[in-house]
Amino acid sequence: MSKEKIQEVTAYAPGSVANVGCGFDVMGFAINEPGDEVTARFSQHDGVAISAIYGENADLLPYRADKNTAGVAVQAMLNALDTEEIPGIEIELNKKMPLGSGLGSSAASAVAAVVAVNQLLGNPFTKKELLPFAVAGEHISCGVSHADNAAASLMGGFIFVRSNNPLEVLDLPTPDELYCSIIHPDIEIRTEDTRRILRKQVSLSDAVTQWGNVGALVAALFMEDYELIGRSLHDSIIEPIRSILIPGYPIVKEEAIKAGALGCSISGSGPSIFALSRGRETAEEVSQAMSNAVKNIGMSYEIYISPVNKNGSILLDQKNIDVENISNQ
Amino acid sequence: MSKEKIQEVTAYAPGSVANVGCGFDVMGFAINEPGDEVTARFSQHDGVAISAIYGENADLLPYRADKNTAGVAVQAMLNALDTEEIPGIEIELNKKMPLGSGLGSSAASAVAAVVAVNQLLGNPFTKKELLPFAVAGEHISCGVSHADNAAASLMGGFIFVRSNNPLEVLDLPTPDELYCSIIHPDIEIRTEDTRRILRKQVSLSDAVTQWGNVGALVAALFMEDYELIGRSLHDSIIEPIRSILIPGYPIVKEEAIKAGALGCSISGSGPSIFALSRGRETAEEVSQAMSNAVKNIGMSYEIYISPVNKNGSILLDQKNIDVENISNQ
Numbered sequence: 005m006s007k008e009k010i011q012e013v014t015a016y017a018p019g020s021v022a023n024v025g026c027g028f029d030v031m032g033f034a035i036n037e038p039g040d041e042v043t044a045r046f047s048q049h050d051g052v053a054i055s056a057i058y059g060e061n062a063d064l065l066p067y068r069a070d071k072n073t074a075g076v077a078v079q080a081m082l083n084a085l086d087t088e089e090i091p092g093i094e095i096e097l098n099k100k101m102p103l104g105s106g107l108g109s110s111a112a113s114a115v116a117a118v119v120a121v122n123q124l125l126g127n128p129f130t131k132k133e134l135l136p137f138a139v140a141g142e143h144i145s146c147g148v149s150h151a152d153n154a155a156a157s158l159m160g161g162f163i164f165v166r167s168n169n170p171l172e173v174l175d176l177p178t179p180d181e182l183y184c185s186i187i188h189p190d191i192e193i194r195t196e197d198t199r200r201i202l203r204k205q206v207s208l209s210d211a212v213t214q215w216g217n218v219g220a221l222v223a224a225l226f227m228e229d230y231e232l233i234g235r236s237l238h239d240s241i242i243e244p245i246r247s248i249l250i251p252g253y254p255i256v257k258e259e260a261i262k263a264g265a266l267g268c269s270i271s272g273s274g275p276s277i278f279a280l281s282r283g284r285e286t287a288e289e290v291s292q293a294m295s296n297a298v299k300n301i302g303m304s305y306e307i308y309i310s311p312v313n314k315n316g317s318i319l320l321d322q323k324n325i326d327v328e329n330i331s332n333q
Numbered sequence: 334m335s336k337e338k339i340q341e342v343t344a345y346a347p348g349s350v351a352n353v354g355c356g357f358d359v360m361g362f363a364i365n366e367p368g369d370e371v372t373a374r375f376s377q378h379d380g381v382a383i384s385a386i387y388g389e390n391a392d393l394l395p396y397r398a399d400k401n402t403a404g405v406a407v408q409a410m411l412n413a414l415d416t417e418e419i420p421g422i423e424i425e426l427n428k429k430m431p432l433g434s435g436l437g438s439s440a441a442s443a444v445a446a447v448v449a450v451n452q453l454l455g456n457p458f459t460k461k462e463l464l465p466f467a468v469a470g471e472h473i474s475c476g477v478s479h480a481d482n483a484a485a486s487l488m489g490g491f492i493f494v495r496s497n498n499p500l501e502v503l504d505l506p507t508p509d510e511l512y513c514s515i516i517h518p519d520i521e522i523r524t525e526d527t528r529r530i531l532r533k534q535v536s537l538s539d540a541v542t543q544w545g546n547v548g549a550l551v552a553a554l555f556m557e558d559y560e561l562i563g564r565s566l567h568d569s570i571i572e573p574i575r576s577i578l579i580p581g582y583p584i585v586k587e588e589a590i591k592a593g594a595l596g597c598s599i600s601g602s603g604p605s606i607f608a609l610s611r612g613r614e615t616a617e618e619v620s621q622a623m624s625n626a627v628k629n630i631g632m633s634y635e636i637y638i639s640p641v642n643k644n645g646s647i648l649l650d651q652k653n654i655d656v657e658n659i660s661n662q
Contacts, residue, residue: 027548028541030548031548202537207533207534208532208570215355215356215547218544219356223555226551227503241537
């Protein structure tokens with residue numbers, strides 16, 4: 005009787021919207037697309053190697069595993085394995101989402117990589133246990149350790165980061181009729197720059213307004229209160245500053261709300277703008293309104309519509325080999 | 334056949350714990366005692382009059398209705414009545430809780446007053462509709478309009494203030510096994526003073542920590558996750574400053590946690606200190622530990638233990654008169 009051994013695994017990790025208006029550095033949710041794919045296989049060589057990077061901006065990403073978000077994440081995972089013999093791993097990154105878009109691109113690569121390798125190794129870790137490795141991977145590309153994008157991409161649905169150190173992430177409920185429209189205007193903003201322009205001090209009064217909205221948004225998700233979700237998205241601290249970097253932001257937001265969106269804000273550090281709507285039909289009208297607004301100011305863009313993605317990262321494909329056959333070869 | 338008309342109503346409104354650790358100005362919950370009682374009756378004279386104030390500190394409270402939290406609350410309510418003929422109202426305030434304790438004493442008076450008068454008038458308002466009137470009443474005594482104490486005292490359980498202007502308050506779930514120990518050291522702190530010492534600016538990093546805890550505390554109440562309630566109570570902004578005004582605060586808190594409390598912080602603006610525990614037995618041990626700590630530093634105190642009060646304000650008593658008999662007199 006022949007025994008099967010996994011030879012190659014491909015995983016998909018979706019993009020995500022971090023911050024979600026009021027929830028700077030603490031909230032996120034996953035979307036259906038865009039996202040990244042990673043294929044992992046065992047290698048004859050020690051350590052982690054990036055064997056290929058595909059996609060439109062592939063040439064902008066480092067092949068050195070210790071500089072690449074996916075490579076660093078996998079290495080962090082291998083370091084945590086409770087085994088003496090650490091296998092050599094080779095990964096291929098199929099970059100299917102724009103870089104610097106504010107849609108958690110680096111988190112998606114890191115998550116897809118650790119999910120694929122975990123399966124390849126026979127699942128030594130639960131899905132949630134993979135989070136710190138993905139966060140470590142993201143750190144190399146963003147310079148900061150925030151779990152909001154990685155947790156959403158990994159677990160799906162809405163997530164809440166109570167604390168980054170020690171890392172504690174909560175799964176929040178995701179109302180069924182919640183759809184997301186995202187417009188990605190064709191400009192690049194570096195996460196480091198968007199952090200640099202933030203003020204280090206905020207007024208206590210603005211902070212109270214903000215945590216009033218954060219708590220209400222969490223409650224609204226539990227209560228499935230769509231209108232309350234909309235009212236609570238309001239960001240009185242970050243959006244007023246970061247939106248300056250996004251040409252046409254006020255008009256895009258205004259048109260989204262006019263078209264029926266519950267709320268609208270910057271996705272992550274931008275330049276992508278997201279709007280939440282109740283039901284796909286409204287989300288489509290909102291997407292149309294946002295597209296028209298961006299078109300009118302002469303920018304090219306991509307637009308995405310999806311329900312909030314409840315699955316997070318998934319396995320796409322797996323090739324097994326027959327171990328006895330191999331030993332006969 | 335004779336028709337009955339209400340002649341006199343007595344209502345009780347419980348004290349409350351505002352802020353609840355991390356939730357400065359946005360969270361609160363009601364306790365069973367202490368609390369205030371108000372008796373309301375119709376009067377031959379126009380307007381609102383305070384006819385009597387009972388209780389230990391009665392002489393410290395103003396009889397002028399436009400200076401008294403209960404009087405102002407009732408007047409705000411009468412002003413909102415959709416009627417041309419506004420009845421004269423007389424109220425008696427039975428002050429059964431300490432002033433300046435951080436237990437929502439003025440809110441309790443205002444709430445008991447509007448609940449009693451609303452019943453006297455045949456309930457022109459729903460319970461929740463009474464909140465803005467109680468908040469208006471509290472404004473006269475505290476100089477600020479925050480609904481956290483008043484909403485908790487009125488509605489019971491945990492409440493969340495998404496916004497003070499416009500006023501929007503959410504009812505949060507209250508886990509059944511949640512008990513509260515409160516120690517009120519015998520010193521007075523004026524709310525105005527405790528506001529004055531707060532910094533007007535906070536670091537963005539502390540603010541993020543705070544709203545991480547606020548959102549997690551809200552989630553924990555929905556999830557009935559007692560340990561998470563404890564971890565989320567942490568206040569990184571207000572407590573470090575206000576606790577300086579409370580002699581022995583660090584040791585009381587330390588002893589409460591050692592005795593098994595989930596968490597411990599300042600009640601409202603202090604000097605009362607509250608601790609939340611799972612189950613009455615633990616709450617009693619925690620109360621004992623807090624009492625010993627305060628005793629050891631030579632202060633007198635009051636101690637209260639109760640489950641989180643889910644009822645809020647209640648009617649205690651009501652005297653009816655026979656309207657036809659009156660007209661015959």
